[in-house]
Amino acid sequence: MEGPQNARHPDTVEICVVLEGQIHVILDGVERIQSLGEVAIIPPGVVHSSWTQRTAIEEVVAHLQADGLPGRDQLQAGIWPSEALGGLDALRSARTLDAREAAVLALVAASVENPDRARLTDPRMTRLLSAVRARLDRAWPVSEMARTAGMSPRSLRRAFQASLGKSPRAWLIALRVQRAAQLLDTTDRSVSDIALAVGFNSTSRLSEAFTRSRGMPPSTWRVR
Numbered sequence: 483m484e485g486p487q488n489a490r491h492p493d494t495v496e497i498c499v500v501l502e503g504q505i506h507v508i509l510d511g512v513e514r515i516q517s518l519g520e521v522a523i524i525p526p527g528v529v530h531s532s533w534t535q536r537t538a539i540e541e542v543v544a545h546l547q548a549d550g551l552p553g554r555d556q557l558q559a560g561i562w563p564s565e566a567l568g569g570l571d572a573l574r575s576a577r578t579l580d581a582r583e584a585a586v587l588a589l590v591a592a593s594v595e596n597p598d599r600a601r602l603t604d605p606r607m608t609r610l611l612s613a614v615r616a617r618l619d620r621a622w623p624v625s626e627m628a629r630t631a632g633m634s635p636r637s638l639r640r641a642f643q644a645s646l647g648k649s650p651r652a653w654l655i656a657l658r659v660q661r662a663a664q665l666l667d668t669t670d671r672s673v674s675d676i677a678l679a680v681g682f683n684s685t686s687r688l689s690e691a692f693t694r695s696r697g698m699p700p701s702t703w704r705v706r
Contacts, residue, residue, distance in 0.1 A: 485532035494545040496524040498532075502668075503539035507532045509559045516561050517615055528559045561608075606631040607641055614654065618661055618681050624650050654681075659695045662688060666704045673700045 485505070498505070498516070505516045508531040509524065516522050516532075524530050526548045610631040614622055627650055628638040642650050658680040665676045677688035689699045696703060 485534070487531045488529055489531065490527060490529050491524070491545065492526055493548055494526060495548050496522075496530075497542075497544045497546065498522040498524070499542045501540040501542065503534060503541075505532050505534050505539065505541065507561065509561075514561050515612075517612060520561050520612075522561045524559055530559075604641060604645070606633060607645055610638075614657070618658060619679055620681065622654055622681065627654075655691050656695065658682060658688075659692050662692060662700060663696065663703060666700055673704075676700070 499521050500516050500518055502518060504518070505522075507514050507516050507522060509522075510528055510530075610627060613630050614627070620626075624635050624638065628635045631638055631641075633641065638650060642648060642653060646653055648656075661680045662676050662682075665671055665679065666673075669676075671679070673688065674685045677683075677685045680688070682688040682691070692698075692700050692703070698706070
């Protein structure tokens, strides 16, 4: 499915959030793959193209008037993990267009107010987060995450704390719970199957982490 080709918006900032699937994106001649949970920010004047090779795609796209955004000059074109912008919980729970637009504005505000955290400028970190998202069913001990990023475990922990404000393990568990909640909402897969798919080695481990994060076990979440 083909999206805009060599588009350029002179007066608006385009925000695209992927909630399901992957999108191929070219920003100023650089090709990237935008995956589930990642946010593309395209400031005014940036040439961009996009397409997808899968039909199962869900995205939220907003065009915001640049003149109305404080700190617009600080916005940089790129694709950022949602954790760097405060997560996607508000966007996922939004049921109306107005609510989704408000959630998108919150993402933009986060990138303007805390640009160092929002940009995640270290390519080793962005590469690692994308790799983990793509194979969330793997164990991902810190040692393997460090090898994937090309860092020492100590440097990785420091990078996570500086960029995301949490440890690699805390981020990984939060991501697994987030993906499990999405699968509970959108599929009929069993809780035990979902637990394995998101990297928990047992249903009880998923239930413990899910209840601690969401305040209820997965079975209750599904029928809420």
